[in-house]
Amino acid sequence: xxxxxxxxxxxxxxxxxxxxxxxxxxxxxxxxxxxxxxxxxxxxxxxxxxxxxxxxxxxxxxxxxxxxxxxxxxxxxxxxxxxxxxxxxxxxxxxxxxxxxxxxxxxxxxxxxxxxxxxxxxxxxxxxxxxxxxxxxxxxxxxxxxxxxxxxxxxxxxxxxxxxxxxxxxxxxxxxxxxxxxxxxxxxxxxxxxxxxxxxxxxxxxxxxxxxxxxxxxxxxxxxxxxxxxxxxxxxxxxxxxxxxxxxxxxxxxxxxxxxxxxxxxxxxxxxxxxxxxxxxxxxxxxxxxxxxxxxxxxxx
Numbered sequence: 001x002x003x004x005x006x007x008x009x010x011x012x013x014x015x016x017x018x019x020x021x022x023x024x025x026x027x028x029x030x031x032x033x034x035x036x037x038x039x040x041x042x043x044x045x046x047x048x049x050x051x052x053x054x055x056x057x058x059x060x061x062x063x064x065x066x067x068x069x070x071x072x073x074x075x076x077x078x079x080x081x082x083x084x085x086x087x088x089x090x091x092x093x094x095x096x097x098x099x100x101x102x103x104x105x106x107x108x109x110x111x112x113x114x115x116x117x118x119x120x121x122x123x124x125x126x127x128x129x130x131x132x133x134x135x136x137x138x139x140x141x142x143x144x145x146x147x148x149x150x151x152x153x154x155x156x157x158x159x160x161x162x163x164x165x166x167x168x169x170x171x172x173x174x175x176x177x178x179x180x181x182x183x184x185x186x187x188x189x190x191x192x193x194x195x196x197x198x199x200x201x202x203x204x205x206x207x208x209x210x211x212x213x214x215x216x217x218x219x220x221x222x223x224x225x226x227x228x229x230x231x232x233x234x235x236x237x238x239x240x241x242x243x244x245x246x247x248x249x250x251x252x253x254x255x256x257x258x259x260x261x262x263x264x265x266x267x268x269x270x271x272x273x274x275x276x277x278x279x280x281x282x283x284x285x286x287x288x289x290x291x292x293x294x295x296x297x298x299x300x301x
Contacts, residue, residue, distance in 0.1 A: 028077070028114040029131055032086055038078040050079040054087075068097035068104075085117045085130070094139075102149045105141035105275075109282075112136055126287045128261070135282040140275045146181045176248075177201050186271050188213055188224070190248070207231040209248060212271075219265035219280065221250035261285050 032038070041047045051074050058072035073091040076082040090111040097104045112134040121127050141149075178201070179192040187210050195204030208231065211224035227245055229237040254264050261284065268279040 028086070028088070028116075030086060030114070030116045032077045032081045037080070041078045041080070046079045047076060050082050051076045054082055058092075062092070062094075062097070066094065066097035066099060066104075069093075069095040070097060085119055087111075087115050090115050103145050105139060105145045107137060107139040110136045128287050129284050130286055132283065132285045135284065136279075137282055138277075138279040140272075140277045142276075143181065143183045143274050146183075146276070150179050150181060177204060183271060183274050183276065184210075187211060187226075188271070205231060205233050207234070211248075213251065213269060213276075215266055215269050216250070217255075219267055220253070220255045222252040222254075222266070222269065223249045224251055261287055 033041075038047070054076065055072050055074045058074060059070050062070040062072060071093040073089075074082075074087050075089040076087050081087075090109075092107075092109040094104050094107040094109075097107070115133050116130045118127050118130055175195060175197045177193040177195055179190055182189045182191075189208065189210045191206070191208045193201050193204035193206050195201065207229060209224070210228040210230075212226045213222055213224055215221070216223050224245070227241050227248075229241045231237055231240075234240050254266070257264065263283045264280060266278055266280040268277075270277045
């Protein structure tokens with residue numbers, strides 16, 4: 001076969017192969033490069049090489065920012081799409097990484113849909129995602145991780161305060177000081193001091209609450225049940241348990257952390273040994289949608 005015929009045959013075959021994946025592959029919610037260009041970059045090896053380099057670069061950048069052990073895996077449509085911040089799939093694994101001083105334990109993150117983000121700050125487009133993305137998160141935290149997290153003001157601010165009608169004291173608003181957590185026998189044990197809101201620790205009542213955590217309101221809140229109350233300064237801890245139940249629940253209210261750009265919910269929450277295993281979802285939305293960006297996102301090919 002002559003060189004011209006071989007070249008012509010290769011060209012025809014490339015057109016056939018280009019058309020096949022396009023029919024089976026689900027279209028992303030944003031415009032990407034032409035199928036022919038993507039196919040050429042794929043067979044030339046440019047696509048695979050660029051995805052490999054991007055994965056390594058993301059791993060190093062995240063390790064530098066968060067510490068610990070990080071592994072990033074990125075799959076792209078093409079090299080040119082990757083440069084534009086458009087990826088087919090994203091998978092991240094964190095071990096002992098830290099966010100704002102809080103250790104994450106083990107965390108596995110996968111994007112449930114294609115991702116388009118801006119990694120460079122521009123005049124008309126802020127950094128961040130350009131289209132909404134749903135992330136699936138699973139992992140575990142240890143007793144050490146929880147104790148360290150409770151020292152962070154942002155975490156402790158999510159713990160509840162509750163107005164209670166206490167006998168002889170009237171309507172009081174109580175709060176929890178210096179909570180310490182331990183995981184024992186499938187339960188979470190919390191040692192803390194309960195005081196009137198704004199009061200000093202010396203005026204409070206030390207209590208130990210042992211309970212089983214469970215999810216409510218579609219994973220928006222984490223509550224405690226089957227409480228056991230112990231305190232040397234409470235004569236009848238059984239009766240006082242009903243007040244403490246209201247005080248602690250919800251233990252964490254994830255909906256209070258929502259804003260216009262993110263929302264987090266838990267799908268599952270289980271205690272295994274000295275670890276808490278979890279499975280959840282995080283929704284991220286663009287900070288700002290410019291008219292030009294909105295127009296690009298609605299283009300159909």
